[in-house]
Amino acid sequence: MIKVAVIGCGSIARHRHLPEYAANQDVEIAAVCDIVQERAEELGSIYDAMAYTDYQEMLEREEIEAVSVCLPNYLHAPVSIAALKSGKHVLCEKPMATSSEEAEEMIETAKNARKWLMIAHNQRFVPSHQKAQEMIANGDLGKIYSFRTAFGHGGPEGWSADGADSWFFKKDEAFIGAMGDLGVHKTDLLRFILGEDFSSVGAFIETSAKDHSTVDDTAVCVLRTQSGIIGTLAASWSYNAGEDNATVIFGEKATLRLEEDPENNLIIQYPNGDKAKFELGGIQTNEIGKQTSSGVIDSFISSLKADEEPVIPGEEGKKSLEVILAALEANETKRIVEIK
Structure with a gap:
């Protein structure tokens, strides 16, 4: 089982990332994180996962292999970079960053950490x-x-x-x-x-x-x-x-x-x-209520299981x-x- 966490408990996490992780038989949702405590606790309860309001604390404490970054655009790069540096594979929502420089730093960090980075272009x-x-x-x-x-x-x-x-x-x-x-x-x-x-x-x-x-x-x-x-x-x-x-x-x-x-x-x-x-x-x-599987989560997990580059790596997102x-x-x- 691949232990994952979701950072950001807004709509994209609630309606796509979390349900698709839950539907994947190779995944265990270990933790969720959101600065709004009620959101984190609600989704943590639904998926039997630890709830955090500080993603850095979560990265340090939880034994997870991968994270989804489902945050406002300006946080995509810094949080993805922090997760990669902590030894986690990252699936980041689009747009991957707010500048080419940020995107390049994400790509280089993934290479240096020897972790996979995928961008969620569904x-x-x-x-x-x-x-x-x-x-x-x-x-x-x-x-x-x-x-x-x-x-x-x-x-x-x-x-x-x-x-x-x-x-x-x-x-x-x-x-x-x-x-x-x-x-x-x-x-x-x-x-x-x-x-x-x-x-x-x-x-x-x-x-x-x-x-x-x-x-x-x-x-x-x-x-x-x-x-x-x-x-x-x-x-x-x-x-x-x-x-x-x-x-x-x-x-x-x-x-x-x-x-x-x-x-x-x-x-x-x-x-x-x-x-x-x-x-x-x-x-x-x-x-809302008419969601179907995007294919993104299953593709990401498949790449991690095979230890192969994701089909939409950081270079493609950039x-x-x-x-x-x-x-x-x-x-x-x-x-x-x-x-x-």
């Missing part, structure tokens, strides 16, 4: 996304011409443990809004599906829907890959009528429509008008983060920015 595990990646890698679409992707909903108020008072809306804790919450998922997804990195980005990023927010809530980016594929990415907390989590890939031989139809997760459209439709199992949703950082710069400078 969209790579969606069946339709994995099928699309496979088809593109096999050349089934021929040359890829363009893409468009979006991730939008009404905002974290209905998802976060603190509602409208959540850290998601506070720049000093979140660093970035919808782009960090949703946009980074899609930069990672596109890199995965297309099989290459982005080289440049232009962006419009605004705060237009949330009066109580000091971070962005709506963004549209234009992206170019290293091979010259161009497309758009939208991330927003202003989609009040319903969630949009769709991606379309336009290729020479076919167009792929992913998670656009509520029943058919993958639709293939051919130039002659033919279509093929597939029901592959739905994408993760932010609706590359996806750097697209978002470049988009911020593009918006501020009003120019196209080359990505590191």
Whole structure:
């Protein structure tokens, strides 16, 4: 059994990390930690785990092998680094850090500690996304011409443990809004599906829907890959009528429509008008009570059991983060920015 702890007992821990750890037969949830004592004690009681309000005390006292870092964005790097230095493997929520420098320090700390670091980009595990990646890698679409992707909903108020008072809306804790919450998922997804990195980005990023927010809530980016594929990415907390989590890939031989139809997760459209439709199992949703397994926890635990590098290591998380950082710069400078 792999003994794990979860640091941060907000919604992502309550609805995804902890239930998925509990469902994994190779895991024992040994401890939970949150600065809000009531949250820690409640979840500790549910999962028969020790409850802490100080993560450093927990790291020192508990004989655990791995931790999930489910904290506000500005704490991802320092807490992950502390856990790695204490000899724990780390699964960190996205975005992995608030700067390239922080991300690099996380990666180097993991290497020096000889521990695994994984970033929780769950969209790579969606069946339709994995099928699309496979088809593109096999050349089934021929040359890829363009893409468009979006991730939008009404905002974290209905998802976060603190509602409208959540850290998601506070720049000093979140660093970035919808782009960090949703946009980074899609930069990672596109890199995965297309099989290459982005080289440049232009962006419009605004705060237009949330009066109580000091971070962005709506963004549209234009992206170019290293091979010259161009497309758009939208991330927003202003989609009040319903969630949009769709991606379309336009290729020479076919167009792929992913998670656009509520029943058919993958639709293939051919130039002659033919279509093929597939029901592959739905994408993760932010609706409470409608959670399905993300695949992240099982993948993380499998890598630890095999002592193999996780499928989304820190280096991958850093590359996806750097697209978002470049988009911020593009918006501020009003120019196209080359990505590191």
